[in-house]
Amino acid sequence: MVNLEIDRVSVRFALKGATVEAVNDVSLTLRPGECVALVGESGCGKTVLASALLGFLPGNAETSGSARLGDVDLLAASDHELATTVRGRRIGLIPQSPASHLTPVRTARSQLEEAARVLGGDAEKAAERAGLLPEHLDRYPHELSGGMAQRVANALALVGNPPLLIADEPTTGLDRDLVDGLLDEFRRLVDDGHAVLLITHDLAAAHKVADRIAVMYAGRIVEVGPAHEVLDNSKHPYARGLANALPERDFLPIPGQPPLLTDLPAGCAFAPRCEQATEICEDRPVLTDDPHAVACHRPC
Amino acid sequence: MLTGLGITAGYREPVITDVSLTVHPGQTVGLAGPSGSGKSTVARVLALLHKPFAGTVEIDGETVTGYRFKARQRTKIGVLFQQPRLSVDPRFTLRQAIAEPGADRVDELAEKVMLTGDLLGRRPHEVSDGQLQRACLARALALNPRYLICDEMTTMLDASTTAALVGVIRAYQQESGAGVLAISHDATLLGRWADETVRLSAPLPR
Ligand SMILES: Nc1ncnc2c1ncn2[C@@H]1O[C@H](COP(=O)(O)OP(=O)(O)OP(=O)(O)O)[C@@H](O)[C@H]1O
Numbered sequence: 228m229v230n231l232e233i234d235r236v237s238v239r240f241a242l243k244g245a246t247v248e249a250v251n252d253v254s255l256t257l258r259p260g261e262c263v264a265l266v267g268e269s270g271c272g273k274t275v276l277a278s279a280l281l282g283f284l285p286g287n288a289e290t291s292g293s294a295r296l297g298d299v300d301l302l303a304a305s306d307h308e309l310a311t312t313v314r315g316r317r318i319g320l321i322p323q324s325p326a327s328h329l330t331p332v333r334t335a336r337s338q339l340e341e342a343a344r345v346l347g348g349d350a351e352k353a354a355e356r357a358g359l360l361p362e363h364l365d366r367y368p369h370e371l372s373g374g375m376a377q378r379v380a381n382a383l384a385l386v387g388n389p390p391l392l393i394a395d396e397p398t399t400g401l402d403r404d405l406v407d408g409l410l411d412e413f414r415r416l417v418d419d420g421h422a423v424l425l426i427t428h429d430l431a432a433a434h435k436v437a438d439r440i441a442v443m444y445a446g447r448i449v450e451v452g453p454a455h456e457v458l459d460n461s462k463h464p465y466a467r468g469l470a471n472a473l474p475e476r477d478f479l480p481i482p483g484q485p486p487l488l489t490d491l492p493a494g495c496a497f498a499p500r501c502e503q504a505t506e507i508c509e510d511r512p513v514l515t516d517d518p519h520a521v522a523c524h525r526p527c
Numbered sequence: 528m529l530t531g532l533g534i535t536a537g538y539r540e541p542v543i544t545d546v547s548l549t550v551h552p553g554q555t556v557g558l559a560g561p562s563g564s565g566k567s568t569v570a571r572v573l574a575l576l577h578k579p580f581a582g583t584v585e586i587d588g589e590t591v592t593g594y595r596f597k598a599r600q601r602t603k604i605g606v607l608f609q610q611p612r613l614s615v616d617p618r619f620t621l622r623q624a625i626a627e628p629g630a631d632r633v634d635e636l637a638e639k640v641m642l643t644g645d646l647l648g649r650r651p652h653e654v655s656d657g658q659l660q661r662a663c664l665a666r667a668l669a670l671n672p673r674y675l676i677c678d679e680m681t682t683m684l685d686a687s688t689t690a691a692l693v694g695v696i697r698a699y700q701q702e703s704g705a706g707v708l709a710i711s712h713d714a715t716l717l718g719r720w721a722d723e724t725v726r727l728s729a730p731l732p733r
């Protein structure tokens with residue numbers, strides 16, 4: 228098994244009269260036997276990054292940088308190569324909002340069995356591991372509850388036993404028991420030498436299963452380090468504000484509006500909302516190079 | 528008052544049996560319960576989108592007579608679903624989606640739900656799931672609902688945006704006296720958000 232080496236990846240979308248800077252200069256290494264959680268404000272670029280790794284970006288997107296998985300650069304590979312050798316085989320994707328990705332005219336069972344046949348897996352086992360009962364499988368997508376559709380998507384991503392799993396909000400609609408079951412499954416995969424990139428708003432889940440947490444703001448990684456350090460001892464003012472907004476903590480929002488990705492400031496993108504901002508923040512802070520890294524001129 | 532009385536409802540078979548629930552004006556009631564316990568079915572019945580097998584729904588003292596397209600009283604109730612992608616017309620820009628019910632306050636509402644101006648001209652596939660959910664909240668508030676039903680509204684949102692939107696809904700309740708039914712798996716969230724919480728029990732194993 229090999230590392231995923233994301234190196235200076237940026238993604239831009241061209242719109243009429245504007246460019247959206249959705250992902251900015253992201254570098255991250257994911258090793259076999261490691262789970263990294265990617266967290267951050269809604270709209271900060273998490274899903275776009277995941278889509279870039281699997282070649283699922285729309286036509287108006289432009290990427291730069293590289294994402295190497297062994298001998299393939301995922302950003303340079305052709306769609307044919309990704310479809311036949313990468314998706315489902317080397318990288319499993321649990322997409323966000325899975326109900327809109329399932330084929331409406333086929334039962335969950337037929338979709339899962341086809342995936343199992345193509346990828347060489349065991350449909351029954353994957354369904355069971357995802358917490359589905361056999362009777363759920365005979366339903367059509369519109370007959371599935373949100374949480375069931377989520378479990379079907381989880382089973383579809385796991386059935387080919389890919390060494391790297393990218394899970395985009397995989398706990399949506401699941402109750403605590405099911406979330407715990409899924410996290411245990413992720414932990415088993417990781418202990419078996421798989422790698423998991425978990426994109427989530429559920430910071431408790433991230434805390435529980437991830438080895439490291441990366442915090443994104445305005446398309447950049449602003450803090451990355453050991454899970455408990457990042458959540459309980461955040462260095463970046465944004466990461467601190469995010470952790471404190473949890474209902475078990477202050478339950479207060481970070482003041483101000485989210486950044487305009489079509490018109491980002493030259494310096495720190497968090498400055499308009501940051502209590503600690505001073506003049507130096509007009510220069511863009513760079514991510515430090517230590518095990519608990521932060522991109523901030525005046526870390527907490 | 529929004530009341531469900533002895534509601535039994537489901538699809539082929541009932542998923543909820545004899546459920547009663549009341550939301551008073553200005554109040555926030557939490558609805559919790561494990562996956563499959565029928566929380567979304569309760570939401571759909573109270574939003575007059577799904578006809579129950581038995582039981583009645585009353586809105587401000589008036590018994591509901593029609594469900595789905597026949598439902599005259601439905602404009603009194605706003606609903607937010609767990610998956611915004613399934614509830615927005617993909618051809619509409621966010622501005623059109625928010626204005627769809629005939630609102631002229633799009634910019635004001637957008638700012639409240641923290642949607643920056645650049646997003647309003649985009650279509651659903653050009654924004655993130657959480658951004659789309661925020662547009663759905665703006666659309667729901669545009670109708671000035673007497674009652675707002677939030678079915679797992681915040682699972683697509685980060686902690687800070689969740690806290691902000693709960694604040695937006697509370698402010699709306701303050702000025703309008705609207706009642707809210709907040710459905711979530713997250714007991715801690717409901718503990719902070721709701722005045723009281725009702726629990727549905729697990730479905731019987733079949
Ligand atoms: N096709 C597109 N064209 C233009 N902009 C886009 C497109 N797709 C996404 N975006 C923008 O890129 C940014 C990042 O979106 P992304 O979906 O990655 O957010 P996210 O971090 O996954 O958010 P959430 O937590 O809400 O899922 C957003 O501001 C979004 O509006």
Ligand code: SF4
Binds near residue numbers: 512
């Ligand atoms: S660089 Fe400055 S503005 Fe940015 S987070 Fe740090 S202190 Fe705040």
Ligand SMILES: [Mg+2]
Binds near residue numbers: 274
């Ligand atoms: Mg996303």
